Amino acid sequence: xxxxxxxxxxxxxxNKFQGIIFLRENIxxxxxxxxxxxxxxxxxxFQWFWESGxxxxxxxxxDRNSEGHLDQDFTSIAATGFALTAYAVGVERGYIARHEAAxxxxxxxxxxxxxxxxxxxxxxxxxxxFFYHFLHxxxxxRYNTCELSSIDTALLLAGALFAQAxxxxxxxxxxxxxxxxxxxxYSKVNWSWMRGGADxxxxxxxxxxxxxxxxxxxxxxxxxxxxxxYILALGAPTxxxxxxxxxxxxxxxxxxxxxxxxDKTLLRFAPMFGHQYSHIWLDFKxxxxxxxxxxxxxxxxxxxxxxxxxxxxxxxxxxxxxGYGENVWGLTACDGPANDSGGEPYWDxxxxxxxxxxxxxxxxxxxxxxxDAYTDAGGTIVSDDGTIAPTAAGGSIAFAPDIVIxxxxxxxNINVGNRPVYGKYGFFDAFNLTVNKSPYVxxxxxxQYIGIDQGPIxxxxxxxxxxxxxxxxxxSGYIRDGLKRAGFTGGWLNDNGYDGLVEPVx
Numbered sequence: 001x002x003x004x005x006x007x008x009x010x011x012x013x014x015n016k017f018q019g020i021i022f023l024r025e026n027i028x029x030x031x032x033x034x035x036x037x038x039x040x041x042x043x044x045x046f047q048w049f050w051e052s053g054x055x056x057x058x059x060x061x062x063d064r065n066s067e068g069h070l071d072q073d074f075t076s077i078a079a080t081g082f083a084l085t086a087y088a089v090g091v092e093r094g095y096i097a098r099h100e101a102a103x104x105x106x107x108x109x110x111x112x113x114x115x116x117x118x119x120x121x122x123x124x125x126x127x128x129x130f131f132y133h134f135l136h137x138x139x140x141x142r143y144n145t146c147e148l149s150s151i152d153t154a155l156l157l158a159g160a161l162f163a164q165a166x167x168x169x170x171x172x173x174x175x176x177x178x179x180x181x182x183x184x185x186y187s188k189v190n191w192s193w194m195r196g197g198a199d200x201x202x203x204x205x206x207x208x209x210x211x212x213x214x215x216x217x218x219x220x221x222x223x224x225x226x227x228x229x230y231i232l233a234l235g236a237p238t239x240x241x242x243x244x245x246x247x248x249x250x251x252x253x254x255x256x257x258x259x260x261x262x263d264k265t266l267l268r269f270a271p272m273f274g275h276q277y278s279h280i281w282l283d284f285k286x287x288x289x290x291x292x293x294x295x296x297x298x299x300x301x302x303x304x305x306x307x308x309x310x311x312x313x314x315x316x317x318x319x320x321x322x323g324y325g326e327n328v329w330g331l332t333a334c335d336g337p338a339n340d341s342g343g344e345p346y347w348d349x350x351x352x353x354x355x356x357x358x359x360x361x362x363x364x365x366x367x368x369x370x371x372d373a374y375t376d377a378g379g380t381i382v383s384d385d386g387t388i389a390p391t392a393a394g395g396s397i398a399f400a401p402d403i404v405i406x407x408x409x410x411x412x413n414i415n416v417g418n419r420p421v422y423g424k425y426g427f428f429d430a431f432n433l434t435v436n437k438s439p440y441v442x443x444x445x446x447x448q449y450i451g452i453d454q455g456p457i458x459x460x461x462x463x464x465x466x467x468x469x470x471x472x473x474x475x476s477g478y479i480r481d482g483l484k485r486a487g488f489t490g491g492w493l494n495d496n497g498y499d500g501l502v503e504p505v506x
Contacts, residue, residue: 029401029465037409038461041394041426045458046090048425048449049083056137059083059108063134064450067424075137078152079451082459084108084159085281085469088166089462102174105163109181112156115140117188121209129189129239130207131156147206147216150194154229155452158281160185161232165475165502179502183237186478191233191241202249203229203241221253223267227278227299235482246486251291258295265295266305270361270383272332272392275303275399276456280463283470286491287483300399307400310392311407319352321386322443323433326403327410330392331360331384334430334453335446340439348437354385386434387444390427395456398464416443425449426457476502 052070053059060075061083087101115125125131125140130153134143164182167175196204196215203226206216220226230250233241241249259266269275278284278299285300292298297305314329336355338345343356360383390411397404412422414431421431432444462468473479474492483493 034465035405037412038397038405041408041412042089042458042461043093043095044424045426045454046086046093046095048454049079049086049451049458050090050096051425052451053080053083053104053108056140058111058137058140059104060111060135060137060140061451062137063452064429064448066447066449071137073137074143075135076152076451077131077133077135077149078155079455080108081152081156081159082280082451082455084156085162086455086458088162088472089458089468092462092466092468099174102167102172102178105167106174106178106181109160109163109178109185111140112160113181113184119209119213121145126153127207127209128193129153129185130194133206145208145210147208149206150203150220151205151226151229153189154226154232155277157186157189157232158228161476161478162281162469162472165472168475168502186232186236187238189232189236190239191236192239194233195241195245201245201252203233203245220250222250223254223257224269224274225277226250228282231278231282231479231482231486233482234485235478235480237478240485243485243487246289250486251289254291264305265297265302266309267299267302269306270331271359272306272310272330272361272396273359273452273456275306276395276460279303279398280395280456280459281469281473282479282483283467283474283492287488287493288490289487303396304399307396308403310396311400311403319384319386321352321384321434323388323414324386327407328388328414328433329407330388330390332389332392332453333357333359334387334389334391335448335450336360336385336387336430337432337435337440337444339446346437348435352385352434354432354435354437355383355387358383360384360387360389385432387430387432389430389453390421391429391453391456394427395460398460401464416445417441419443419445421445423447426454429453478502 049061052062052065055071056075061079062072063074063076063079065072084105087105090096091098091101116123117126118124119127123141125135127148130148130150132142133146133149133152135141136143160182164179167178169175194203202219202221204215205218205220208214220229230246234245254267257268259268284298286298288298310331311329314324315326317324335357338354338356345353345355347353393404393407414421416431416433421428428445429448429450430446435444436442459469463470480493
């Protein structure tokens with residue numbers, strides 16, 4: 001069977017980038033001499049979290065909003081977890097005072113520690129220690145009929161445990177209260193209960209209280225963004241999962257996602273967020289579980305490889321989207337041109353299909369959203385409509401700074417017609433230079449800021465320059481225990497005398 005020449009071009013570009021992926025040397029930045037453009041991106045993105053959180057009495061962060069409309073009732077617990085971490089970045093960068101960050105953090109953690117939990121369909125913030133995916137900003141209770149979300153609870157908890165380790169002043173009553181509240185929230189999560197699936201080996205994606213309550217049928221299986229979910233469940237002070245949950249649950253699906261390029265292994269997950277979220281808080285560089293040891297790489301290196309492959313795909317541009325190239329790339333979950341037409345995908349006159357909000361990814365990295373995917377003429381399954389999300393590159397700066405920094409600098413100056421893709425709070429969520437169908441003539445810009453896309457940008461920039469989040473989380477005995485119970489060894493996990501260790505309470 002003949003190979004589509006565009007697909008062949010992609011394969012050739014992937015091979016070209018192998019040398020960069022596997023032969024590059026680690027790049028150590030000068031934290032005292034930060035690039036002013038990257039600094040501007042980080043500061044603006046931080047300000048989005050800080051100003052958005054002022055509109056909720058509990059410091060809850062909107063799922064999304066736009067300039068001039070920060071006050072939204074629709075808040076996200078995952079975005080709030082990113083915010084709890086971002087406040088410390090603001091302190092270290094001099095954007096806000098430490099006491100301001102501590103007060104906001106205390107207020108948010110106090111809310112979650114005391115919020116109503118129950119199995120009713122309304123009026124509750126969570127159940128069995130887990131929290132609903134979305135909450136009303138004022139009442140802090142379940143938004144509409146959203147699910148009790150295990151992964152979003154985990155991202156909130158990551159922010160809480162970061163705060164527990166960061167606010168470590170033993171003589172400051174407020175910081176002591178933060179540490180205690182973080183522990184209270186974490187200890188209430190009933191991880192064993194959330195293994196409600198038929199096999200009882202995996203963590204369910206969620207639970208719904210309607211009709212007496214039922215678990216979301218889909219379980220969390222690797223490889224994707226949920227590594228941190230299992231690490232938190234394994235390291236928990238109460239209701240913790242057995243070590244077997246890592247192999248029998250999380251990694252049991254890896255065989256479906258392993259790819260090989262020139263005898264090099266890659267765990268595929270098409271959208272970049274799956275290679276970013278857990279890595280924001282957990283430093284996987286130099287530590288390995290059994291799968292890592294068998295395959296000769298750690299998860300940090302896997303994310304590096306995925307980042308270079310994203311760029312290689314854009315350079316090859318097998319579907320011929322406008323603008324794609326060395327400094328315009330990045331596919332992940334984001335808004336799209338169909339958002340403003342009810343979200344239903346549509347086709348243009350040239351035969352290109354455009355989506356609304358979906359998890360975008362393409363080519364040899366595979367896809368995860370079959371409903372928003374199709375097969376091109378060369379037989380490659382794609383979920384790519386020409387929509388670029390700057391968070392895909394920005395959240396990968398620690399993995400591949402040599403390609404991410406030039407990309408961010410270039411994209412910051414892109415205008416779609418006369419519409420910029422960069423605003424008061426950093427990058428707008430996404431843009432598309434190809435779409436040319438009314439009402440979007442000569443391209444589209446999604447003028448929303450989305451919390452879970454803003455988070456990786458501000459936090460991974462800080463990890464790249466100072467390792468702040470990584471090194472702070474290493475002080476958490478819960479995190480260290482969770483990693484060890486999953487079978488991780490080596491690297492920084494061997495340093496048992498880590499300064500300032502937060503000892504687990506069991």
